[in-house]
Amino acid sequence: xxxxxxxxxxxxxxxxxxYDKVEYTAGTVTARLIDGLGFRYRxxxxxxxxxxxxxxxxxxxxxxxxxxxxxxxxxxxxVNSTLKVPTDFTQKQPxxxxxxxxxxxxxxxxxxxxxxxxxxxxxxxxIQFIFTGGESQYPFWNNINGPIADAIWHSGQIAxxxxxxxxPMSKKVRxxxxxxxx
Numbered sequence: 200x201x202x203x204x205x206x207x208x209x210x211x212x213x214x215x216x217x218y219d220k221v222e223y224t225a226g227t228v229t230a231r232l233i234d235g236l237g238f239r240y241r242x243x244x245x246x247x248x249x250x251x252x253x254x255x256x257x258x259x260x261x262x263x264x265x266x267x268x269x270x271x272x273x274x275x276x277x278v279n280s281t282l283k284v285p286t287d288f289t290q291k292q293p294x295x296x297x298x299x300x301x302x303x304x305x306x307x308x309x310x311x312x313x314x315x316x317x318x319x320x321x322x323x324x325x326i327q328f329i330f331t332g333g334e335s336q337y338p339f340w341n342n343i344n345g346p347i348a349d350a351i352w353h354s355g356q357i358a359x360x361x362x363x364x365x366x367p368m369s370k371k372v373r374x375x376x377x378x379x380x381x
Contacts, residue, residue: 254364276326
Protein backbone atom coordinates (compact mmCIF):
# COMPACT_ATOMS: atom_id res chain seq x y z
CA UNK A 200 0.00 0.00 0.00
CA UNK A 201 1.62 3.22 -1.18
CA UNK A 202 1.55 6.41 0.86
CA UNK A 203 1.49 9.80 -0.80
CA UNK A 204 4.95 11.34 -0.70
CA UNK A 205 3.87 14.35 1.36
CA UNK A 206 2.40 12.26 4.22
CA UNK A 207 4.37 10.80 7.12
CA UNK A 208 4.56 7.02 6.83
CA UNK A 209 3.26 6.56 10.37
CA UNK A 210 0.02 8.47 9.76
CA UNK A 211 -2.75 5.86 10.07
CA UNK A 212 -5.70 5.13 7.82
CA UNK A 213 -4.26 5.62 4.37
CA UNK A 214 -6.50 2.59 3.82
CA UNK A 215 -8.75 0.60 6.15
CA UNK A 216 -6.55 -2.16 7.59
CA UNK A 217 -6.97 -5.72 6.39
CA TYR A 218 -7.56 -8.39 9.00
CA ASP A 219 -6.06 -11.87 8.97
CA LYS A 220 -9.35 -13.52 9.88
CA VAL A 221 -12.86 -12.21 10.27
CA GLU A 222 -14.37 -12.82 13.66
CA TYR A 223 -17.52 -10.88 14.47
CA THR A 224 -17.49 -9.87 18.11
CA ALA A 225 -18.62 -6.68 19.83
CA GLY A 226 -14.98 -5.59 19.95
CA THR A 227 -14.06 -6.37 16.33
CA VAL A 228 -17.23 -4.78 14.94
CA THR A 229 -16.72 -1.61 16.97
CA ALA A 230 -13.03 -1.53 15.99
CA ARG A 231 -14.02 -1.78 12.33
CA LEU A 232 -16.52 1.06 12.80
CA ILE A 233 -13.73 3.21 14.21
CA ASP A 234 -11.41 2.17 11.37
CA GLY A 235 -14.03 3.34 8.86
CA LEU A 236 -14.26 6.60 10.79
CA GLY A 237 -10.46 6.99 10.78
CA PHE A 238 -10.32 6.38 7.02
CA ARG A 239 -13.05 8.95 6.37
CA TYR A 240 -11.46 11.50 8.69
CA ARG A 241 -8.01 10.97 7.14
CA UNK A 242 -9.26 11.69 3.65
CA UNK A 243 -11.70 14.46 4.62
CA UNK A 244 -8.77 16.31 6.21
CA UNK A 245 -6.16 15.48 3.55
CA UNK A 246 -4.50 18.53 1.92
CA UNK A 247 -6.70 21.18 3.48
CA UNK A 248 -5.64 24.71 2.68
CA UNK A 249 -5.76 27.68 5.05
CA UNK A 250 -8.86 28.99 3.28
CA UNK A 251 -10.51 25.58 3.75
CA UNK A 252 -9.72 25.55 7.47
CA UNK A 253 -11.34 28.96 7.89
CA UNK A 254 -14.32 28.21 5.63
CA UNK A 255 -17.81 28.37 7.11
CA UNK A 256 -21.21 28.41 5.43
CA UNK A 257 -22.65 31.18 7.61
CA UNK A 258 -21.34 33.45 10.35
CA UNK A 259 -23.12 31.30 12.94
CA UNK A 260 -21.78 27.94 11.70
CA UNK A 261 -18.51 26.23 12.62
CA UNK A 262 -15.43 26.63 10.46
CA UNK A 263 -13.65 23.49 9.31
CA UNK A 264 -10.91 24.03 11.91
CA UNK A 265 -13.54 24.37 14.65
CA UNK A 266 -15.04 21.08 13.45
CA UNK A 267 -11.57 19.51 13.55
CA UNK A 268 -11.19 20.77 17.15
CA UNK A 269 -14.50 19.12 18.04
CA UNK A 270 -13.42 15.86 16.38
CA UNK A 271 -10.17 15.93 18.37
CA UNK A 272 -12.21 16.16 21.56
CA UNK A 273 -14.46 13.29 20.45
CA UNK A 274 -11.42 11.16 19.62
CA UNK A 275 -10.06 11.79 23.12
CA UNK A 276 -13.32 10.59 24.68
CA UNK A 277 -13.29 7.46 22.49
CA VAL A 278 -9.68 6.50 23.22
CA ASN A 279 -9.91 7.42 26.90
CA SER A 280 -12.83 5.05 27.34
CA THR A 281 -10.79 2.19 25.84
CA LEU A 282 -7.86 3.12 28.08
CA LYS A 283 -10.28 3.15 31.03
CA VAL A 284 -9.32 6.68 32.02
CA PRO A 285 -11.64 9.67 32.41
CA THR A 286 -11.74 12.60 30.02
CA ASP A 287 -10.85 15.45 32.34
CA PHE A 288 -12.36 18.76 31.27
CA THR A 289 -10.69 20.54 34.19
CA GLN A 290 -7.27 20.12 32.55
CA LYS A 291 -6.15 22.73 30.03
CA GLN A 292 -5.30 21.20 26.66
CA PRO A 293 -2.14 22.21 24.79
CA UNK A 294 -2.45 24.52 21.80
CA UNK A 295 -1.86 22.41 18.71
CA UNK A 296 -1.33 23.17 15.04
CA UNK A 297 -3.80 21.82 12.49
CA UNK A 298 -1.39 18.99 11.58
CA UNK A 299 -0.82 18.09 15.24
CA UNK A 300 -4.60 17.94 15.79
CA UNK A 301 -5.00 15.74 12.74
CA UNK A 302 -2.23 13.36 13.79
CA UNK A 303 -3.50 13.08 17.37
CA UNK A 304 -7.07 12.46 16.20
CA UNK A 305 -6.00 9.71 13.80
CA UNK A 306 -3.75 8.10 16.40
CA UNK A 307 -6.55 8.22 18.98
CA UNK A 308 -8.87 6.41 16.57
CA UNK A 309 -6.14 3.86 15.75
CA UNK A 310 -5.31 3.20 19.42
CA UNK A 311 -8.98 2.76 20.36
CA UNK A 312 -9.48 0.37 17.44
CA UNK A 313 -6.42 -1.66 18.38
CA UNK A 314 -7.67 -2.11 21.95
CA UNK A 315 -11.20 -3.00 20.83
CA UNK A 316 -9.96 -5.44 18.18
CA UNK A 317 -8.68 -7.78 20.90
CA UNK A 318 -11.49 -7.18 23.40
CA UNK A 319 -14.27 -9.60 24.03
CA UNK A 320 -15.93 -7.60 26.83
CA UNK A 321 -16.51 -4.01 25.78
CA UNK A 322 -18.83 -3.24 28.68
CA UNK A 323 -15.72 -2.35 30.68
CA UNK A 324 -14.99 0.64 28.42
CA UNK A 325 -17.23 3.21 30.06
CA ILE A 326 -17.18 6.88 29.17
CA GLN A 327 -16.02 8.82 32.22
CA PHE A 328 -15.97 12.62 32.50
CA ILE A 329 -14.48 14.93 35.10
CA PHE A 330 -15.94 18.44 35.20
CA THR A 331 -15.32 21.36 37.52
CA GLY A 332 -18.60 20.52 39.26
CA GLY A 333 -18.17 16.76 39.50
CA GLU A 334 -17.98 13.55 37.52
CA SER A 335 -20.23 11.47 35.30
CA GLN A 336 -20.10 8.04 33.73
CA TYR A 337 -21.90 6.37 30.82
CA PRO A 338 -21.98 2.79 29.54
CA PHE A 339 -20.19 1.83 26.33
CA TRP A 340 -23.49 1.99 24.42
CA ASN A 341 -23.30 5.78 24.71
CA ASN A 342 -19.89 5.72 23.03
CA ILE A 343 -21.47 4.28 19.89
CA ASN A 344 -24.44 6.64 19.61
CA GLY A 345 -22.46 9.57 21.09
CA PRO A 346 -18.81 10.26 20.22
CA ILE A 347 -18.36 7.60 17.51
CA ALA A 348 -21.52 8.48 15.57
CA ASP A 349 -20.91 12.20 16.11
CA ALA A 350 -17.35 11.88 14.75
CA ILE A 351 -18.62 10.10 11.62
CA TRP A 352 -21.20 12.86 11.17
CA HIS A 353 -18.61 15.64 11.50
CA SER A 354 -16.12 13.92 9.18
CA GLY A 355 -18.85 14.05 6.53
CA GLN A 356 -19.38 17.73 7.28
CA ILE A 357 -15.71 18.42 6.63
CA ALA A 358 -15.95 16.60 3.29
CA UNK A 359 -18.98 18.71 2.34
CA UNK A 360 -17.49 21.99 3.54
CA UNK A 361 -14.21 21.46 1.72
CA UNK A 362 -16.14 20.77 -1.48
CA UNK A 363 -18.05 24.03 -0.95
CA UNK A 364 -14.77 25.90 -0.39
CA UNK A 365 -13.47 24.68 -3.76
CA UNK A 366 -11.17 21.85 -2.59
CA PRO A 367 -13.07 18.54 -2.94
CA MET A 368 -11.70 15.26 -1.62
CA SER A 369 -9.67 13.00 -3.84
CA LYS A 370 -11.78 10.96 -6.25
CA LYS A 371 -9.45 8.02 -5.63
CA VAL A 372 -11.01 7.31 -2.22
CA ARG A 373 -13.16 4.16 -2.30
CA UNK A 374 -15.18 4.14 0.91
CA UNK A 375 -16.91 0.79 0.42
CA UNK A 376 -13.60 -1.02 -0.03
CA UNK A 377 -11.67 1.23 2.36
CA UNK A 378 -9.00 1.58 -0.31
CA UNK A 379 -7.36 4.17 -2.54
CA UNK A 380 -7.70 3.62 -6.27
CA UNK A 381 -4.34 3.27 -8.03
